[in-house]
Amino acid sequence: xxxxxxxxxxxxxxxxxxxxxxxxxxxxxxxxxxxxxxxxxxxxxxxxxxxxxxxxxxxxxxxxxxxxxxxxxxxxxxxxxxxxxxxxxxxxxxxxxxxxxxxxxxxxxxxxxxx
Amino acid sequence: xxxxxxxxxxxxxxxxxxxxxxxxxxxxxxxxxxxxxxxxxxxxxxxxxxxxxxxxxxxxxxxxxxxxxxxxxxxxxxxxxxxxxxxxxxxxxxxxxxxxxxxxxxxxxxx
Numbered sequence: 001x002x003x004x005x006x007x008x009x010x011x012x013x014x015x016x017x018x019x020x021x022x023x024x025x026x027x028x029x030x031x032x033x034x035x036x037x038x039x040x041x042x043x044x045x046x047x048x049x050x051x052x053x054x055x056x057x058x059x060x061x062x063x064x065x066x067x068x069x070x071x072x073x074x075x076x077x078x079x080x081x082x083x084x085x086x087x088x089x090x091x092x093x094x095x096x097x098x099x100x101x102x103x104x105x106x107x108x109x110x111x112x113x114x115x
Numbered sequence: 116x117x118x119x120x121x122x123x124x125x126x127x128x129x130x131x132x133x134x135x136x137x138x139x140x141x142x143x144x145x146x147x148x149x150x151x152x153x154x155x156x157x158x159x160x161x162x163x164x165x166x167x168x169x170x171x172x173x174x175x176x177x178x179x180x181x182x183x184x185x186x187x188x189x190x191x192x193x194x195x196x197x198x199x200x201x202x203x204x205x206x207x208x209x210x211x212x213x214x215x216x217x218x219x220x221x222x223x224x225x226x
Contacts, residue, residue, distance in 0.1 A: 004158075031212070042218040043159075043202070056213040090158050096212060103149050104204075104214065106158030 002027065004093050004107035012113045018079040021110045023091030025072050031055070031096025032074040033104060034066060037088045049074055050096045078112075086114045117142040117207050121217035128224050131192050136201055136220045139185040144208025148186050150179050151202040153219070159202055162188075193224045 005024045013019050025032050033056075034046040045058035049068035066076040072093075078085055088111055092104035118141045128134055140148065147166055151159035163172040165181040172179045176197065178189040188201055203217040 033214075043216045045213065045216070048213060050212075056211055088156065092158075102147070102206075103161050103164050105161055106151075109156075109158050111156070 004091060004105055006089075006091050006107035006110050008110060009108065010111045010113075012115060013081050014115055015081055015083060017081050018077065019081060019112060020075055020077045021089055021091075021112075023074045023076075023093075023107060025074070025091075025093030026105055029093035029095055029105075030072055031094045031102075031104075032068055032072065033092045033094070034074070034076050035090040035092065036060075037090060037109075038086070043090070046076065048096075055096075081114045083114050086112060088112075117205070117210065117215050119203060119205050119215050119217040121201075121203050121220050123220060124218070125221040126223070128190075128193055128222070130194055130224055130226050133189070133191045133193070135190070136188040136222070137185060138188070138203030138217055140203075140205045140215075141184075142205050142207035142210075142215065146206040146208055146210075148181055149204045149206075149214070150186070150188055151204070153200045153202055162201075190222070193222075195224045195226050198222055198224045 007022045031050045033048040035043045048056040052068045063079045068074045088109045090109045092106045094104045095102040122137045150162040153159040163179040168183045200219045200221045202219045204214040
């Protein structure tokens with residue numbers, strides 16, 4: 001079974017620009033979560049989508065947005081980039097259904113550098 | 116408030132020196148506790164899921180256990196390739212499926 005894929009793997013942008021990152025979940029998984037990770041910081045939760053609806057949202061400004069398509073693929077967008085947005089952006093997929101907790105499987109991440 | 120705390124922040128061991136990492140949690144109604152391993156610059160790799168107190172899971176040199184308040188990740192006779200950051204996450208019953216993450220324990224195994 002193919003794992004979670006993220007594109008692009010590396011990205012360099014200039015302050016003020018916007019960026020779109022893409023994530024393809026494991027086949028059959030309906031939940032996609034996005035995280036930001038910076039050096040020395042833990043995983044900072046951005047948002048989670050389940051069946052094309054945002055189910056949870058972290059404490060990030062409105063410049064960070066996302067969406068999920070009917071095939072469960074997800075994109076996240078960051079507008080008006082700031083230097084502090086430089087980070088590893090991770091996507092994770094899970095079954096996301098009710099009942100027992102379901103583990104999340106992570107992609108390799110997109111390394112975003114803002115100059 | 117739901118909370119997950121990992122200790123220690125960092126741990127240095129000699130190759131072959133067994134030890135344990137701790138993940139303590141305060142949540143309403145545990146749905147699942149998850150352990151991950153993360154290498155620098157990579158996405159976390161799933162290790163174990165534990166659902167109820169008394170449950171244990173093993174994989175190679177790793178063994179995860181769960182009580183009503185905490186989980187331990189025991190590492191037996193570690194090797195340098197076990198060096199990584201180990202993350203713990205919890206899904207609570209009232210969390211709308213969102214995971215609550217600990218800050219991780221950075222494990223360094225010296226040859």
